[in-house]
Amino acid sequence: MERKRYTFEEAYEASVKYFGGDELAARVWVSKYALKDSEGNIYELTPSDMHHRIASELARIEAHYPNPMSEKDIYSLLDNFDYIVPQGSPMAGIGNNFQTGSLSNCFVIGLDGHPDSYGSIIKIDEEQVQLMKRRGGVGHDMSDLRPKGTPVKNSALTSTGLVPFMERYSNSTREVAQDGRRGALMLTVAIKHPDSERFIDAKLEQGKITGANVSVKIDDEFMRCVEEERPYTCQFPLDSNDPEVKTDIDAKALWGKIVYNAWKSAEPGVLFWDTILRESLPDCYADLGFQTVSTNPCGEIPLCPYDSCRLLAINLYSYVKNPFTPEAYFDFDLFREHVAKAQRLMDDIIDLEMEKIDTIIEKIKADPENMEVKETELNLWFKIKAKTLKGRRTGLGTTGEGDMIAALGLRYGTPEATEKSVEVHRALALAAFGSSVQMAKERGAFEVFDAARERNNPYICRLREVAPELVADMEKHGRRNIACLTIAPTGTTSLMTRTSSGIEPVFMPVYKRRRKVNANDVDVHVDFVDESGDAFEEYIVYHPKFLEWMRISGIEQRRDFTQAELDELVSRSPYNKATANDIDWLEKVKMQGAVQKWVDHSISVTINLPSDTPVELVDRLYMEAWKAGCKGCTIYRDGCRSGVLISVGENKKKDREKAGEEKDENSADEVKSTSGAADMPAPMSKVKRPIELEADVVRFQNNKEKWIAFVGLKNGQPYEIFTGLADDDDGIFCPKSVSKGKIIKATDDKGNKRYDFQFINKRGYKTTIEGLSDKFNPEYWNYAKLISGVLRYGMPIDQVIKLVNGLELDSQSINTWKMGVERALKKYLPSGTPAGGQKCPNCGQETLIYQEGCLICTSCGSSRCG
Template sequence: MENKKTYTYDEAYKASLEYFAGDELAARVWVSKYAMKDSFGNIYEQSPEDMHWRLAREIARIENKYPNPMSEREVFDLLDHFRYIIPAGSPMTGIGNDHQIASLSNCFVIGIEGDGDSYGAIMRLDEEQVQLMKRRGGVGHDLSQIRPKGSPVANSALTSTGLVPFMERYSNSTREVAQDGRRGALMLSVSIKHPDSEAFIDAKMTEGKVTGANVSVKIDDQFMQAAVDDKPYTQQFPIDSDNPIMKKDISAKQLWEKIVHNAWKSAEPGVLFWDTILRESIPDCYADLGFQTVSTNPCGEIPLCPYDSCRLLAINLYAYIKNPFTPEASFDFDLFKEHVAKAQRIMDDIVDLELEKIDLIMDKISHDPQCDDIKHAEYHLWEKIKDKSSKGRRTGVGITAEGDMLAAMGLRYGTEEATAFSVDVHRTLALTAYASSVKMAQERGAFAIFDAEREKNNPFLLRIKEADPQLYSDIMTYGRRNIACLTIAPTGTTSLMTQTTSGIEPVFMPVYKRRRKVNPNDADAHVDFVDEVGDSFEEYIVYHKKFLEWMRINGIDTEKRYTQEEIDELVARSPYYKATANDVDWLMKVRMQGAIQKWVDHSISVTVNLPNNVDEALVNRLYVEAWRSGCKGCTIYRDGSRSGVMIAVSKKDKKKKKAAAQPANDKVTALANVLAVTETRPRELECDVVRFQNNREKWVAFVGLLDGYPYEIFTGLQDDEEGIALPKTVTKGRIIKQVNADGTKRYDFQFENKRGYKTTVEGLSEKFNPEYWNYAKLISGVLRYRMPIDHVIKLVASLQLNDQSINTWKNGVERALKKYIADGTAAKGQVCPVCGQETLVYQEGCLICKNCGASRCG
């Protein structure tokens, strides 16, 4: 390696913090995820500047193989400070990094050519999935080749189990390979024509099932029309056979209603409008040559044929706004076109870099100590991937910050005017990227299997012909360097570093919080917040960076403490007003996606985020509108709905969830839901008893509840010398505040046995280590003033404690409180260790990723 100098985490973090102008989250994300490291944890880059020079050197090295190369400096200037062009995570991590042998591709699809309905084929896909995930790739594959449940088989089982058990198999493999921060994201799909598709749709509604996979159903136009018209639909197996071995007629409407219901309830399955995907797909012009699209990657933005893969890159649309947030705002189309052309070149260079990585992977496999019989499957897998990558040279140029671009232009997201402007930008992007690919075909050669006759009537290319006849003519004459070029992917953690909203999602409004000043030297104030403390709430704004920029440009004081009325007025005049996920016209958002989709040759990964109180009829309308608008896929997430496992809840739990799921303030939906504060503690509180183990020690927490919400906490070792003798069956009780004769206070715990007799444990506060008790006062204080539980947990986690036993106690407090986080609460600032997206939500005290389904408890 050229750069042998290493840096400590603190050194890299400090330099990165300066690079990101004090943004702690961006600095930590970069150091943790993207700084070049070896397997021993040595860090070889001090800041993103080092990383961008590493990328620029390697890209310039490839450029120099071809005519008219870009210089290293030219590439660096496009990447620097994530301003214009942002490669996705895999290229940023892997390019020029000889310390790790990993692919630069973000996503893969695998599949069996010919008959895949055998245990050998099923297990081969399982192995290939794992082999790709360990190299940092997300994987998709289709289950439509597996015979339906009850079909006859020529083995000892006599009949088939159907495809659902294999969903669980592949899901478990993902969870296994994704341990300890390794990447692993899975998409499982099936055709709606498959007789087991209903069981597939229901599979994730069962507790603990298929938690390691996203699932999407491939829906054809015939089914959608039958569902809309309430007509029967024929399912069969094999799904494409002229002589199927099984056929059955179903009510398309009833199955469609089940899809809608499950999506409303759990955000899955996603829907892939398969005929639209195939009809628009340029690679499918070469289906007979192995490029038939069979599934998508885990986020759904890249439909792929078996063993093809794609690298991703995003262009920051906000960077092209001149005079943002002013009446003179305009989009610099000239600079944008210049950079899009270069972005397409960079993507093609990354294909070459990926092919080099594949050679390194194959060389590593060939030198592994295992016998050839063991290594053959993995080696052949990469042979197939190399073949598809070199023949098609598929790329994934996309965008980020669409929402910020519209706001900076003074356009409200979701309006017809904003949609028209976005379509203009994406049309320009498509025409320019394809022109760049044509120019590279002239300089570097077209992709290996290009055939103008096959492509000439493709709908996407005919759209290009209408918009730019000369470009279409050039494509037919010279070909393209790349079989397909464009996508819109979720930018995940890269959007944290660019400080923009990702993809074509609505913008993020500022988050509002309430904070109370408390005398840190007054222990009683921390635990009781008695009225005489007297400090009132202060309102302050945690700004979305572009919102803050709007304030500065318009001369609005960014340091002032605003009253609630002033906040309402300020937000109402901002370009972000009515542009949050809950505010936008959802039908317009879907239509916008469909309009933009016409200028994206792959697909668009976007989720329609809905408030909790919407009904299933709206979900139905949105899906149907997505189909009619030309979307290739659609995922709907209703606030608070399950994104992974569905489990049974009691009536009491349902009431709690219903109360917790009330819609946010219609005027400012981003305001935190601040519950009413009860400053004077009631004499008695309901209490949950939470037991857990840390380092083989038995711990117990007593969590006082007010209206079902944690109000205070007492916790410590259960077996201290003066510990509490508590039957294991006791899980609930009361904490009673008593005033002693000398005016001091104590807290007693009281519970009832099965026969209704009460037992009181006096002096609960004296039963634990005094140091634990003092920290518990602090935590109880913030609980009483209704700081959101996820924020309380962050506060506890941030405590800097030297004593290891206190740190163990701290971990116990975190675990005790997690069970009270409302299901569906976003874990802001945390990224999924599996897919790298900031899409984690709390579910029954565990963290579950809405993007890839990965879960982590404890």
């Protein structure tokens, strides 16, 4: 029986109702998690359908074991994203027979033997790509690669060091796209490696290593050397008693470079590696293949080679009873019950993953390539399957921490809030490990469990101190899972739970935006008219739980709050001084360290700092993180990454450019346009860009990556073109039914210029996508300004295409952008236009013409499209 299909618009409208009018949550769910086939057909109307799909599959696995949970019970835990929330890969993949993918969110790879051989380097490259195409994020360590200048036994004579291979792995990652979801990579190196300083500096150069996160594995000895201002010894190999390379470095100076680079570009992150290894339960079995070597791309799962992990999050807000009232309390009884069930479901997902891996293996075997080509991928999945079954690792975590704290009447970033968080995460640890022990009784312990190996592990010692009966039971019966807990960034998932993300505070509880309106429409309220006569309506965006606080507090939701009234409203709420930019950052680091003691994997957390943060504060935060017992730390200073990629000044106009806004002075707006004919205007002739331009929407696809172009037209010819990813984290959403509209020069609520795209939707309503510049990667936007400037000066389109084709760009994403611009512009070439200066690749003659977007040779008849 054929399954019912839905259009994007049908699923989107139904999901808007499901989410109570939250359009962003609906769009994220339909775009990323609704069941789809490879053609993009949608088979689920709302998240309720998805939750039934997931519950059915989990209940099928439960039926294989004693005391199974029913499908109804499982569905009640998932429904409305209230309690248990599968993360990305499990949410999209469980019960999905349309795609051959993994349910694992995280992988780490690495070879024993001779990992610094060229063959090993190439094999790691291939393995990471094979995993990324199955939807997994990958990490691997580079500490075993020879430092620059050391002898090698090939014609190169000496090693090139780490950096060229960082670029190689980064570029491979950027080539992989999974239905608009890019590959994700973490590269790590030990601070002890002689090339660690080059590693630390590698991402500062514009356009380099753009496809990977990088983190430095820092040991306790290095940190003590920093504190005591002593030299630190780097060597290669790292653990050799007779190293080939050995050199003393200024530890404090290198630490200063790490801190400065993090302040400037948000990388490298730091991993306190001795803390990770000391606390790690899997490393009790290091000699059996569980030695931790790197982490996943966000750092919350340290892993051994060829192990993987799947993620679930528990929505902490839902366990606050009577939220935002004096009677608010955390329901620990219900929480413990649900944590135990969530841990069972995590173990069930491992069985589902085994089925997925078997399907992947069978597909590889059936692929038409010869076995020599398929061998690496096939062996990769055999190794992952074996390691997964051996340890049965799980990644149970939480989300909504910031909202939970506010709902309890506490303020994030205070000792009182930290104390409550620790209480909650301690309860989570005890319930999850208790569930794992119970499953060991019913289902069997993980294969290599040995209580004696773990007896002195610091994490087990803490469990023993607060729950001696649990540890005694575990020593007798074992536990089902080698490691259980993590706190991952929940990202788009938190948009669907409609809570704060992961362990983070709320970013902003309420803010105002403007949207353009037609002043002549009935019932339109105009709040602002710019110098061009465009009318705008102001509207307020509320964080969902802030809105709930208002409702419970009896505060009417009005559309006409002034900014002063909004500020006063926030000051009365539990979110006051508790947002990402307002909290006590040192207290946040202390909170992370305190919670980390009850999380056996790690915690993904980013400390968001304002742009004027001094370097010295980053130094203090990183040092405090080490002392507090954090396993890792990342900071993000507002605007720091844009500052690396694009040259910015100190004035406000250049700040807007950094964010992708066009400047007012000497911009491409001010040049004269022609219809595209060969007659060029005088170079200094200037006219204002029209306020409105008719526009075409052009869609195209590179591999499975979906791109969109907005082409502004004047006199029917391209006048400007803005191109970037569609339906992606870094891209823009526009309904597929829309092919035409207008690009309108607008002004945001701070008076900054921007471009909006306006169209008429299926119901006949005028709809505006605000700020095209904010929706696209700043790299795409700045190149778009360049090409638009050329178009406005009147260069013939075939010559613009030739110009774009000739651009030599390092970034893979920009090269993809370049192809998209060519494709979009070819649509506007009159048939028969000569492709001047281009030779036919078949016969070598300069007899190529454009015909319906394709290049046709009039001599030999060969053609090339796209």
